[in-house]
Amino acid sequence: MDNVFEVLNERGFIKQTTNAEQVARLLGEEQVAYYVGFDPTASSLHVGSLVPIMAMAHLQRAGHKPIAIIGGGTTMIGDPTDKTEMRPMLSLEQISTNSKGILAQLQRYLNLDNGIANNEESQIASKAGRFLNNADWLLSVNYIEFLRDIGKHFRVNEMIQAKGYQQRLDRELGLSFLEFNYQLLQAYDYLCLFQKYACRLQLGGDDQWGNILAGVDLVRRVEGERVHAVTFPLLTTASGAKMGKTAGGAVWLDAERTSPYEFYQYWINVDDRDVSRFLAYFTFLPMDEIRRLGNLEDEAIREAKEVLAYQATKLAHGKAEADKAQAASRAAFGGGNLDEAEMPTTVITSERLDIGIPIMMLFHEVGLANSRSDARRLIQQGGAYINEKQCRAIDMVVDTDLLEENALLLRAGKKRYHRIIIKEN
Template sequence: MTAFKSEFLHTLNERGFIHQCSDPEGLDKLFCNETVTAYIGYDCTAPSVHVGNLVSMMILHWMQKTGHRPIALMGGGTTMVGDPSGRDESRLLLTPEKIQSNKDSIREIFSKLLTFGDGPTDAVQEDNANWLLDLNYVEFLRDIGSKFSVNQMLARDAVRLRLEREQALSFLEFNYMILQAYDYTVLNKKYNCKLQMGGSDQWGNIVSGIDLCRRMNGVETYGVTVPLITKSDGSKMGKSVDGAVWLRADMYSPYDYWQFWRNVSDADVGRFLRLYTTMPMDEVRRLEALEGNELNEAKKILATEATALIHSRADAEQAAETARKTFEEGLGATANLPTIEIAKSDLEAGMGILSAFVTAGLAKSNGDARRSIKGGALKINDATVSDDSTSLGLEDVNQDGVIKLSMGKKKHVLLKLA
């Protein structure tokens, strides 16, 4: 393990954030000698970022916490192009209106981890649409494009892998690394930004930005990437059985978010405590050393701390208490479970079991629900469902005025009459 002298890089290294660094010694010296400004870019392809983005967001958090200035760059301009990195196919192109809507939605999430303002270490939110959308194409080709080697661009992983697999790569996407490199030069001039960070799939783009800053601005800049975070089973971080684990409460409830962290495998507990909480390392080491049933307590602490960071301490504690009551006390303790309203007429007419579980988000399709029933995984009011042809009616509404649907032991949704 590299022995960094600066608090920021020492923290990143100790907690497992660093995958690649363009010049470890030079960057460490920079962080020891001045207040450093660094950025990470986020394209606006959805109304929320998800757990897969969280590891890079945590780096910005630690940067500010150790006395430096982070920039969260919104990709209002680059989202119109689409990043080919880590993808086998082109992204769908979004309208400017949809990109703006996504951007406004995403901005709210960053305030959970960063303090924005005008001070020397206050975080900055920028948008590359401010400079990319006004570029003159011919001037850009002459002034910026002339500094790029097509040979080097073809060798970058994001491009090379697509070509090796004989998968389509549009000229629009091919330009992405030039635009990202140009972002770095603009932020370097405007904010004296000397470090770009991002996921390991961004290494080629970051190196291109370092080179362009040297050529255009005559300055030495740096790059750091974080490792691709996967679970111990090899699955991609940020995904659950139901899809992406979003960081917006209206897209993925705090209760479900808590459950996502509670259900991680034993092998992931220590690593995720390092990456996704701000708990002191001594406590992290104590918790990851636990075994057996005691390790389940560490998982609950991970779930509560991770949820408090993105939602709130109250949301986290409520989710933990709801989970405890649901599993320990059964049917009667359901007040804080996710709830979906349904029309009384739906129950009067008879609501099919399969469609009920799809409506509740506990199954992706009728076929998925049918398979779960065959496996004995679905329950209604804590009673296992065995017949996929039955229907829910008003008689299934329990004493709390709801119908409790369950998938396995840990996923529950209430159907409530509107």
């Protein structure tokens, strides 16, 4: 079998490494503890985080030990990397809540058996990966000791070369001292993980390269050991947009924020040019199969998109949800039976419908329009449908006459559906 490093490389996960040969040899010869940091700024990860997650999963499948770090301590400061504004500082409670959500999501992809802030000695022997919060060691740091032991290894001249900082300095955006320290803290994380868990490899987005290298250097200076770094290419879609953004905002891994159906639809709707790359990143399908799918052209490429959507949804939400999403998607767009489809649904009492609901109000209420004015526009422009019939009259009142099998199917534009079910009372 190929070395995991080769697997990752073939799938496009590798952008930069400290030393490709050494990393490959390390991964081929021993069981390596590796880590990736995640931001606890929200209670859910979004599809952008899937690149590191999938890379971790490949490594774990190859027998290496993942360590997922929640940047609880660093988030309390804010990360300047490639951001035009400071990140908000979060409270400990928020971070802890967010961490729980993130852990649950990571566990779908990885075997991480310990909980938050739980780094008992017994678990060091555990085969599963770990989930740690860097607040555990950062919060107790003593400023003077930190400066003496860690700070002395850093040169400001070098630090400000980092791209993220450079931008902030050049563009008059300003850089707070807090944020400037981020690099030291992240480097310190690596050192701690090396000392405690023999972590020898850090992975991260390519924008983190500078920070990761700072950690590699720090370990070398303090411990005299060679540790490694691998970065992932920063994913953008073929049209140049940041990965994982859609009309409605980010595509989350949390089913509460982005339903499995919407998640599935996100993948179905990717740009043709992104399909093979995404298959390599976001599924475990063998590369031969991916190449076959990637060679499909014109309409046939939808088959590849369907595979991508199904596989990605299955990983994130499980087989049952993926099946449902697929069925719903096929129903909505392939002429299948729409009533069977799983889609956002609102229950309305028959009483209300007897009176009649103005169409603008209805579209707004179920969320297909952001306001009544928005609904008005939608209707006027011919984007509103009830039971697949276009409705252009803004003064239309929806009542029981329109019911089909005790339900209504609303549609806004081409892709957004909403079902209304009537409840007797």
